[in-house]
Amino acid sequence: MKKLPLLLALLGPLNVLAQETPFERSHKTATTTYAEAISFYENLAKAYPQQAKLFTYGSTDFGKPLHLLVLSKSKVFDPVALRKSDKRIFLINNGIHPGEPEGIDASMMLARDLLKNNKLPENVVIAIIPLYNIDGSHNRTGTSRANQNGPVAYGFRGNSKNYDLNRDFIKTDSKNSQAFQQIFNIWQPEIFVDTHTSNGADYQYTMTLIPTQKDKLNGIVSSYLTQTMVPDLYKQMKGKGYELIPYVNSINETPDAGITGYIESPRYSTGYAALHNTIGFMPETHMLKPFDKRVESTYKLLQTYIDIIVRDAKLIGENKRKADEFVAQQKEFPLDWKLNRSVYDSIEFKGYAAKYKPSEISGMDRLYYDRNEPYTKMIKYWDKFEPSLSVTKPVAYIIPKAWDKVIALLKLNNVQMKQLAADTKMKVEMYYIADMKTGTRPYEGHYQHSAVKLNTVTQDIQFYAGDYVVYVNQPTNRYIVETLEPQATDSFFNWNFFDSVLGQKEGYSSYVFEDTGAELLKKNPELKQKLEAEKAKNPDLAKSASAQLDFVYKNSDYYEKTHMRYPIGRLQQDIKLNLN
Known part of the structure; x- marks a missing residue:
C-alpha cells in the first residue's frame, strides 16, 4: 500500500x-x-x-x-x-x-x-x-x-x-x-x-x-x-x-x-x-x-x-x-502617416470569383463569392506609408503633477522622470489649441479629437516642486512623443485627457467691460490697430459689437492665459534644473 x-x-x-x-x-x-x-x-x-x-x-x-x-x-x-x-x-x-x-x-x-x-x-x-x-x-x-x-x-x-x-x-x-x-x-x-x-x-x-x-x-x-x-x-x-x-x-x-x-x-x-x-x-x-x-x-x-x-x-x-x-538620440518623430498610392507591388492572390445575384431579402443585387470558381492571379498591393506630420522633440517635457493619469502611464511604460525640487519659473514652448475636430458620436467611450491645429508661444511659466521633468533622451522616446504631442493620432490629448483646459473659467459682464475695454484701447494704440486690422479682414467681426468687445477682452491681460493652453511645457534649452 x-x-x-x-x-x-x-x-x-x-x-x-x-x-x-x-x-x-x-x-x-x-x-x-x-x-x-x-x-x-x-x-x-x-x-x-x-x-x-x-x-x-x-x-x-x-x-x-x-x-x-x-x-x-x-x-x-x-x-x-x-x-x-x-x-x-x-x-x-x-x-x-x-x-x-x-x-x-x-x-x-x-x-x-x-x-x-x-x-x-x-x-x-x-x-x-x-x-x-x-x-x-x-x-x-x-x-x-x-x-x-x-x-x-x-x-x-x-x-x-x-x-x-x-x-x-x-x-x-x-x-x-x-x-x-x-x-x-x-x-x-x-x-x-x-x-x-x-x-x-x-x-x-x-x-x-x-x-x-x-x-x-x-x-x-x-x-x-x-x-x-x-x-x-x-x-x-x-x-x-x-x-x-x-x-x-x-x-x-x-x-x-x-x-x-x-x-x-x-x-x-x-x-x-x-x-x-x-x-x-x-x-x-x-x-x-x-x-x-x-x-x-x-x-x-x-x-x-x-x-x-x-x-x-x-x-x-x-x-x-x-x-x-x-x-534615444532621434530628433524628428513622425506623428501621422498617409498611404502613397503611386507606389505598389504585384502579388499573387488566390481568391474566388466575386459575383452578384438577386437578394432573397431585398430583391436587389447582392455580392457572393463562388467557391466553384477559384482563381490565382496577380493583384496590386499598396504598402508604402509616408509621414504626413512630424515634430522635432524638445529637450524635455514639463508636466504639472496634477495630471496624475498621464504620469502613471508614463511610469508604467518605463519612462524615466525626475521631479522639480523647488518652485521654478522657466521659459518653455506652450501650445494653444487653435482648432480641432471632435467626433459627434462616442468611440470607445470618448468623443475623440483629431486634426488638431496648434499655435506655439514661448512663455515664462511657473512650475512647482513635484512637477515632472521628462527628458527626451530615452529608448522610450516614441512613447513619450506620440502620447504627449497633442497633434499625434493617439495622443493623450486626442483621447480627451486634457479636455478641462478647453473650457473658459472666467468671463465678464458686457456693460461693465465696455468701459474697461474703451480705456484699454485709449491706452494701447497697438491693441486699437490690431482690432481695426481684424475688422478689415473679418466682415462678421466688423458688424458685431459683442464680437469686437470679446476681441478686446481676449487680447487683454484680463483674459485667462490658461484657456485652450495645453498644460505640458516643451523645454527647448538644456538648462540646469534643481531636481530630485
Missing part, C-alpha cells in the same frame, strides 16, 4: 502532460473557457515547475488577474536576469477578442507539446497570456460573430465595460490594459504576436498576416522584419500547408482591384508594441475556414515564429539594442 502514493505521484505529471485540451476533447469543435485554460496552465506549471511558471499581474475589469505562463529552458524566470544572459523574449497574447479564439487553443497545445517533448529552446523564453479579455470570454454564445464558421460557442468582443480592448493601449480605460502594460514593460519582448480572426472577403487562404507596418517601425528592426523574418514566415508556412497572404484590406468591395497595407496606430496592440521597438504581428485566420484548420494554422505559425527567433536570436537582440540607442 505504501507504494501507491509514490506511483500516483510519478503518474501525476504524465497525466498532466498527456491531457487533451477542451478543443481536442470536443473533436476540435469547441474552444476553451477561461476557467479551463487557467486550470490547464496551472497543471502544466505544477508538472514542470523548473521550466514553466504561471504568473499573475494586476487585475482586470472582471476582477481576475491577468495570467502569464513563462516557459524557460534555463529554469530562470527573472526577466532582468534573462536579458543579462542574452535570452530573447517572445510574447503571445490570446483572446483580446474572445470570439476569435484560435490562439487560446493553439497556445495551450503548443506549451504542452514543448514541455512534453522536451523542445523548449535554449535561447528563447516563451511567454503566453492565456486569455486577455477575461471579461468578454465569460459572455459566451455561438451567435455574436454572425459570419464565423465555429466554434460552437465563444466569448464576446467587448469587455465588462464594453470596451474593445484592442483600442485601449494608449487611453487605458480598462484595468486589463494596465495589467498588460505591466507585463509588456517588465518582460520587454523583442517579438510580440496577438492572435485574431478576420472579417471581410472570401478567399482561399486560411491565415492572413499583419506585421508591424514596415515604414513606421524603426528602420533597423524593419529591415530585418521585411528582408528576413516575413519572407521566412511565408516560405515555411507554405511548406507546412498554410500559405500566408497580407491581411486582405480591399480598396474596393472585393480584393480583385487590390489590397492595402494596414497602418496600426498606437491604440492597437502591435502599434503600441512598435513604440517600444518591438516587432509585432497580428495573424488573422479566415472566419469562414473550418475552426480546426484555423487552430492548426495558428499552432504552426506560432511554432514557426519560435524556430525563426531561435535561429536569429543574436541578430534580433542586437537589432533591438541598436534601435533603442537610435531612438
Whole structure:
C-alpha cells in the first residue's frame, strides 16, 4: 500500500502532460473557457515547475488577474536576469477578442507539446497570456460573430465595460490594459504576436498576416522584419500547408482591384508594441475556414515564429539594442502617416470569383463569392506609408503633477522622470489649441479629437516642486512623443485627457467691460490697430459689437492665459534644473 502514493505521484505529471485540451476533447469543435485554460496552465506549471511558471499581474475589469505562463529552458524566470544572459523574449497574447479564439487553443497545445517533448529552446523564453479579455470570454454564445464558421460557442468582443480592448493601449480605460502594460514593460519582448480572426472577403487562404507596418517601425528592426523574418514566415508556412497572404484590406468591395497595407496606430496592440521597438504581428485566420484548420494554422505559425527567433536570436537582440540607442538620440518623430498610392507591388492572390445575384431579402443585387470558381492571379498591393506630420522633440517635457493619469502611464511604460525640487519659473514652448475636430458620436467611450491645429508661444511659466521633468533622451522616446504631442493620432490629448483646459473659467459682464475695454484701447494704440486690422479682414467681426468687445477682452491681460493652453511645457534649452 505504501507504494501507491509514490506511483500516483510519478503518474501525476504524465497525466498532466498527456491531457487533451477542451478543443481536442470536443473533436476540435469547441474552444476553451477561461476557467479551463487557467486550470490547464496551472497543471502544466505544477508538472514542470523548473521550466514553466504561471504568473499573475494586476487585475482586470472582471476582477481576475491577468495570467502569464513563462516557459524557460534555463529554469530562470527573472526577466532582468534573462536579458543579462542574452535570452530573447517572445510574447503571445490570446483572446483580446474572445470570439476569435484560435490562439487560446493553439497556445495551450503548443506549451504542452514543448514541455512534453522536451523542445523548449535554449535561447528563447516563451511567454503566453492565456486569455486577455477575461471579461468578454465569460459572455459566451455561438451567435455574436454572425459570419464565423465555429466554434460552437465563444466569448464576446467587448469587455465588462464594453470596451474593445484592442483600442485601449494608449487611453487605458480598462484595468486589463494596465495589467498588460505591466507585463509588456517588465518582460520587454523583442517579438510580440496577438492572435485574431478576420472579417471581410472570401478567399482561399486560411491565415492572413499583419506585421508591424514596415515604414513606421524603426528602420533597423524593419529591415530585418521585411528582408528576413516575413519572407521566412511565408516560405515555411507554405511548406507546412498554410500559405500566408497580407491581411486582405480591399480598396474596393472585393480584393480583385487590390489590397492595402494596414497602418496600426498606437491604440492597437502591435502599434503600441512598435513604440517600444518591438516587432509585432497580428495573424488573422479566415472566419469562414473550418475552426480546426484555423487552430492548426495558428499552432504552426506560432511554432514557426519560435524556430525563426531561435535561429536569429543574436541578430534580433542586437537589432533591438541598436534601435533603442537610435531612438534615444532621434530628433524628428513622425506623428501621422498617409498611404502613397503611386507606389505598389504585384502579388499573387488566390481568391474566388466575386459575383452578384438577386437578394432573397431585398430583391436587389447582392455580392457572393463562388467557391466553384477559384482563381490565382496577380493583384496590386499598396504598402508604402509616408509621414504626413512630424515634430522635432524638445529637450524635455514639463508636466504639472496634477495630471496624475498621464504620469502613471508614463511610469508604467518605463519612462524615466525626475521631479522639480523647488518652485521654478522657466521659459518653455506652450501650445494653444487653435482648432480641432471632435467626433459627434462616442468611440470607445470618448468623443475623440483629431486634426488638431496648434499655435506655439514661448512663455515664462511657473512650475512647482513635484512637477515632472521628462527628458527626451530615452529608448522610450516614441512613447513619450506620440502620447504627449497633442497633434499625434493617439495622443493623450486626442483621447480627451486634457479636455478641462478647453473650457473658459472666467468671463465678464458686457456693460461693465465696455468701459474697461474703451480705456484699454485709449491706452494701447497697438491693441486699437490690431482690432481695426481684424475688422478689415473679418466682415462678421466688423458688424458685431459683442464680437469686437470679446476681441478686446481676449487680447487683454484680463483674459485667462490658461484657456485652450495645453498644460505640458516643451523645454527647448538644456538648462540646469534643481531636481530630485
